[in-house]
Amino acid sequence: MLTVTMTVNGQKVAKDVDPRTLLVQFLREQLNLTGTHVGCDTSQCGACVVLVDGKSMKACTMLAAQADGCEVTTIEGLAKNGELHPMQAAFKEHHGLQCGFCTPGMIISAVDLLQQNPDPSEHEIREWLEGNICRCTGYHNIVKAIQHAAQDMRS
Amino acid sequence: MYAFNYHRPNSLDAAAQALAANEDAKLLAGGQTMLPTMKQRLAMPSDLIDLSGIAELRGVCEDGDAVVVGAMTTHAEVAANEIVRSKIPALAKLADGIGDPQVRNRGTLGGSIANADPAADYPAAVVGLGATVKTNKREIAADDFFVGLFETALEPGELVVSVRFPVPEAAAYAKFDHPASRYAIVGVMVARTGGGVRVGITGAAPSAFRQTEMEQALAGNFAPDALDGISVSADGLNGDIHASAEYRAHLVGVMAKRAVIAARG
Ligand SMILES: Cc1cc2nc3c(=O)[nH]c(=O)nc-3n(C[C@H](O)[C@H](O)[C@H](O)COP(=O)(O)OP(=O)(O)OC[C@H]3O[C@@H](n4cnc5c(N)ncnc54)[C@H](O)[C@@H]3O)c2cc1C
Ligand code: FES
Ligand code: FES
Numbered sequence: 001m002l003t004v005t006m007t008v009n010g011q012k013v014a015k016d017v018d019p020r021t022l023l024v025q026f027l028r029e030q031l032n033l034t035g036t037h038v039g040c041d042t043s044q045c046g047a048c049v050v051l052v053d054g055k056s057m058k059a060c061t062m063l064a065a066q067a068d069g070c071e072v073t074t075i076e077g078l079a080k081n082g083e084l085h086p087m088q089a090a091f092k093e094h095h096g097l098q099c100g101f102c103t104p105g106m107i108i109s110a111v112d113l114l115q116q117n118p119d120p121s122e123h124e125i126r127e128w129l130e131g132n133i134c135r136c137t138g139y140h141n142i143v144k145a146i147q148h149a150a151q152d153m154r155s
Numbered sequence: 156m157y158a159f160n161y162h163r164p165n166s167l168d169a170a171a172q173a174l175a176a177n178e179d180a181k182l183l184a185g186g187q188t189m190l191p192t193m194k195q196r197l198a199m200p201s202d203l204i205d206l207s208g209i210a211e212l213r214g215v216c217e218d219g220d221a222v223v224v225g226a227m228t229t230h231a232e233v234a235a236n237e238i239v240r241s242k243i244p245a246l247a248k249l250a251d252g253i254g255d256p257q258v259r260n261r262g263t264l265g266g267s268i269a270n271a272d273p274a275a276d277y278p279a280a281v282v283g284l285g286a287t288v289k290t291n292k293r294e295i296a297a298d299d300f301f302v303g304l305f306e307t308a309l310e311p312g313e314l315v316v317s318v319r320f321p322v323p324e325a326a327a328y329a330k331f332d333h334p335a336s337r338y339a340i341v342g343v344m345v346a347r348t349g350g351g352v353r354v355g356i357t358g359a360a361p362s363a364f365r366q367t368e369m370e371q372a373l374a375g376n377f378a379p380d381a382l383d384g385i386s387v388s389a390d391g392l393n394g395d396i397h398a399s400a401e402y403r404a405h406l407v408g409v410m411a412k413r414a415v416i417a418a419r420g
Contacts (some may be wrong), residue, residue: 018158019203020158045259046255063161065163066205112254130254131254
């Protein structure tokens with residue numbers, strides 16, 4: 001057993017884990033933060049994407065131990081004071097989801113994109129989503145939602 | 156995943172010691188290959204030695220006429236680094252084309268070259284730019300580093316510390332990527348340097364290699380037409396469901412031309 005300490009959505013947590021615990025298992029099973037999904041478990045789909053020290057990463061391809069001492073933000077950590085994050089609001093408004101399975105990873109990935117590039121072109125958005133797979137929407141409304149969120153967040 | 160002991164040493168010496176202490180110990184860098192391999196139970200290290208706590212392994216610096224990249228520097232850090240972007244833009248572009256943003260935020264240069272996947276991008280840069288790999292024991296020239304399929308000159312207990320890339324006069328990387336993973340079906344790094352031209356190829360064969368016939372032709376005339384008439388043999392090249400050996404041989408010529416055109420600017 002290993003003690004890991006990290007700040008998850010602003011709250012400090014310390015827990016004992018088996019070294020082989022993945023970050024996504026830690027979040028879902030030990031912290032009950034089930035918003036972060038496991039789609040493929042093989043580093044392909046991006047359903048498990050979270051922010052670690054501000055950067056998007058696949059929580060299924062990372063040990064909880066590797067996040068020791070880090071700040072982690074999951075989909076549950078985006079809304080503030082009961083108000084959706086502008087990216088969440090844009091996905092809702094522009095229907096950027098159907099079944100919603102890919103959505104937490106899409107939204108976190110898109111938040112990372114806008115941190116680095118507040119005004120991405122449609123092409124840049126599509127390139128950025130290389131690691132996020134959606135089996136429902138055909139991506140058009142996801143891209144549209146991200147474009148609108150970018151606009152809202154700049155203004 | 157089988158159980159293992161986890162270590163995060165904060166010095167190179169401590170990492171080397173932990174590695175030497177157990178013959179089934181393995182290094183962990185970004186984990187983008189190691190963890191999937193362990194999940195499939197294709198690897199079962201007794202101990203994992205996480206290199207992320209060793210500050211000296213991370214970062215980029217200029218050293219004379221070369222750019223030195225630490226083994227634990229992520230692909231995203233290389234792609235965004237100002238020194239790399241101004242001195243060897245082809246290397247920044249290569250790093251920016253690896254996988255997807257989340258893989259680039261964790262995967263590292265050292266992990267990529269130590270793994271020596273035949274379809275990985277960095278080996279083309281190491282070979283094509285004539286880099287030198289620095290380990291905790293010695294320096295290894297690019298031409299001696301990649302030995303075979305997933306095989307390098309690294310010995311047990313040896314770990315990559317940094318890679319020194321000489322700054323070329325001009326260079327470019329062209330890859331025909333696998334549309335799902337972005338791994339190279341064929342990738343070619345062409346570099347014109349004071350000492351001649353180098354052509355490093357990945358994806359095509361079991362390990363990255365130089366194409367000397369192209370190098371000689373380009374040394375005389377650094378233009379895409381110089382490659383006309385050079386035919387690449389399919390013997391010994393990789394063939395799989397994505398591309399036959401013959402198709403890969405053809406792609407070597409096409410990607411080499413594209414790289415020369417891009418390097419001429
Ligand atoms: C979805 C996906 C897409 C990808 N697409 C591409 C692509 O398009 N192009 C590409 O080139 N790569 C691609 N990769 C691979 C990725 O870029 C990483 O480079 C690669 O996984 C290895 O780097 P790592 O830091 O993750 O190493 P790890 O997985 O941690 O380690 C890999 C191996 O190297 C050893 N090792 C690590 N560091 C050192 C060191 N300093 N010294 C000695 N040995 C060491 C480890 O023991 C292990 O055996 C992809 C990966 C994924 C998951
Ligand atoms: S569950 Fe992590 S990438 Fe699919
Ligand atoms: S909305 Fe169903 S997978 Fe994207």
